[in-house]
Amino acid sequence: MYEKDIIIAPISALQGGSINMLRLSGEGAVECADAFFSRDLINAPGGRFYFGHLQNKNRIIDDVIVYIFRAPHSFTGEDVVEISCHGNFFITEEILNTFIDAGCRLAEPGEFSRRAFLNSKMDLLQAEAVADLIAAKNKSAVKNSLKQLHGGLSHSIQSIKEKLIHLASMVELDIDFSEEEIDIIPYDEIRKEIEVLTDDLKRLINTYHTGKNFTSSSEVLLLGKPNVGKSSLMNALINRERVIVSGQPGTTRDHIHEDILIHDHLVRLIDSAGIRRKAEAIEKAGVKRSVQLIEDAVLILLVVDLSQPADSDDSIVFEQLKKHHHKIRIIGNKKDLSVxxxxxxxxxxxxxxxxxxQVSAREKENIDVIHDTIGAYLRTHTEDHEHIITNARHHRLLKQCVTQLEQTREAVEQQLGPEFLSVDFRTAINYLAELTGDVTTDDILNHIFSNFCIGK
Ligand SMILES: Nc1nc2c(ncn2[C@@H]2O[C@H](COP(=O)(O)OP(=O)(O)OP(=O)(O)O)[C@@H](O)[C@H]2O)c(=O)[nH]1
Ligand SMILES: [Mg+2]
Structure with missing residues (x-):
């Protein structure tokens, strides 16, 4: 368990809005707020707003709206008071200090969500979805985090876990009956079921490539040999003269990026140094980085100069991209010249x-087609999955579970005894239990919630 002291934190952005909000949570939160509020809160029912003013030693701090949630009907499962004040930094700070002087403690990062988890208001996957939802960088990410928050992913994991528990109990039953020498392990049936579950888990694991872009922008790389017009295209796509353009090959020496919104996706557009054989020393370093960027990019826009025949520098680029077919779109630039x-x-x-x-960066022709292409690519890569894994912890645990199940399948094939199989199944089940937070330690929780920000 944990100490149910009263914690407080601002839960809205501190500057820029017309209203700021603070939240108190813990045993006695309502009584604590009552001491500074102009109206009686002690006997006030939960689930209601109360308008009045906060005052400290007969001095009014601000006119506020107070909302009361009575335990367990609150986000944290404790008594919660939310105070909306005017969106001014000094007012918010004074309210915060008033309650801290009265014995409340400033909440640690993620502490509200941690209490929600500890009070079984949500499992660990759902608690983590709160942070993901706030950090979501496109509409698909918002949709996915909401689904996770509403228990979609938890439900899928629980269902796989229950099937594993069923398999474990089948072999454990055999341990109980072993003295009577009844061979009741249906090895073949168990192997088939393990394969189905492993496939389900692998499908989830494979969504991580997409999921990583849900909490950061999707990297779209402009790549090609020098002078084909990558920087000109970058400028055209973001609609301003961000990057230097010149007829001198090797103008861009290092990659330059700009974040833009394309069809509801936050895209990091990256202009790279042109790849060529005879690069100068500084340029070479840029070219080396381009190679790393190829690996990391979600989508590569291969840029060529349509007015020229392909030469050996083009070939170097094409060769490098051969194994990345699945994430390439080709932009033929300079269509205003001849093709x-x-x-x-x-x-x-x-x-x-x-x-x-076919486009022209110079004449701004078909730039909208590139926008549409990027948007369509990102959409198909984010929407055809039931659940998408966005979190490194989830990815690691799912992979560990799959590795364990692959070992278990081999053990089943070798028809090993029930004692061995039971241990194998229990280990796999434990990885999933750690995922949902059914088994966890303080260290794990500290690590997870410290990555949240204060107020979550
Ligand atoms: N005719 C024509 N010229 C273009 C077009 N786009 C770019 N250019 C010209 O091509 C030259 C090279 O353009 P950049 O955008 O600097 O090319 P880059 O690929 O970034 O070149 P590096 O940075 O050296 O790799 C410049 O002189 C541009 O004005 C186009 O659509 N049509
Ligand atoms: Mg350039």
Missing amino acids: HPDMLSTLEKYFTGIPVI
Whole structure:
């Protein structure tokens, strides 16, 4: 258990809004608020607003609205008081100090959510969804976090866990009956069920690539040999002259990024140093980084100069991108000049079936087609999953569970005894229990909730 002292923290942004909010939670929170409020709160029913003013030693601090939640009907499961005051930093600070002088304690990061978890108002996956929801960087991320907050992911994990418990109990039953020498382990049936569950878990694990972009912007990389117009395209896409453009190949030496909103997705557009064989020393460092950026990018916009035949520098880029087919869109720039057929045929050879989007950065032609392409790509990569894993902790535990189940499947194939299988199943089950917070330690909780911000 934990000490149910009264904690307090601002729960809205401290500056810029017309209203600020603070929350008190803990045993005696209502009585504590009552001591400074102009109206009686001791006998006030929960689930209601009360308008009045906060005062300290007969001096009015502010006109406020107080909302009371009586335990257990609150976010934390404790008595909670939420105070809305005018959106001024000094007022908020004074209210905070007044309650701290009266014995309340400033909440630690994530402490409200931690109490909600400890009071079984939500499991660990749901508590973490609160932080993800606030940090969500696109509409799909918001949708996914809401689903997780409402228990969608927990439900899927619980269902897999229950099936594993069922398998464990099948082999454990055999331990009980072993002296009577009744062979009741249906090895084949268990192996098949393990394979189905492993596939379900792997599908979840594979969504992590998408999920990582839910709490940070999606990296879209402009890549190509020098002078094809990557920086010009970057400027056209963000609609301002952000990057230097020149006819001198090797103008961009290091990558430059800019965050923009494309079709409800927060996109980090990255302009990179042109890749070529004869790069100068500084440029080489930029080129090396471009190679790393290829690995990290969600989507690569391969830029070519349509007016020229493909040369050996183009080939270096094409070769490098061969194994990234799945995340490439081709932008044929400078369509205002002539279109060289050799470029199109070489592209078709390297990237069969990927269409070339013909544009002109200089004339601002078809830039909207690139926006639409990025938007459509990100949409298909975020919306065709039931649940998306966004969190490194979840990813690690799911992978550990799968590794364990793969070992268990081998043990089943070798028809090992029930004692061995039982231990294997229990280990796999434990990983899922850690995921939902059914088994946990203070250290794990400290780690998780310290990554929240104060007020959550
Ligand atoms: N005709 C024409 N010229 C273009 C177009 N886009 C870019 N350019 C010109 O191509 C040259 C190179 O443009 P940049 O945008 O600097 O090319 P880059 O790919 O960023 O080059 P590096 O930074 O050296 O790798 C400049 O002279 C641009 O004005 C276009 O659509 N049409
Ligand atoms: Mg450039």
